[in-house]
Amino acid sequence: MDETTRNELEKLHGRINDMKERVVTLEAQQPHINAALLRIEGSVEKIAGKIGKAIWAIALIVLGPLAAILIKAIASGALKPFV
Structure with missing residues (x-):
């Protein structure tokens, strides 16, 4: 092997080792990430x-009085039911 090839291989080995360290770190953090x-x-x-x-409470607050007004109007004869 010539010197250039050897240098390139050493660089690749260094990068692979760096990636292995990152993977180990990420694997160690995974349980904490899952818990979060x-x-x-x-x-x-x-x-x-x-x-x-x-939302249900607001609907009841708004629709309750409207229903009471409608029932009161029907009961007083001011509004005839749609029957």
Whole structure:
């Protein structure tokens, strides 16, 4: 082997070793990343549940009085039912 080929091979070996170190580091971090993702997913689910409850509460607050007004109008004879 000539000197140029030898130098290129040494560079490649160095890059491969660097990549091996990075892979080991990433593999070591993976459990921590997975745990963080699980916590995030749990938080998102809780927030989604609270938003859903808030939407239902707002709907009841808005639609409840409207339904009462409609029933009162029908009962008083001011509005005839669509039957």
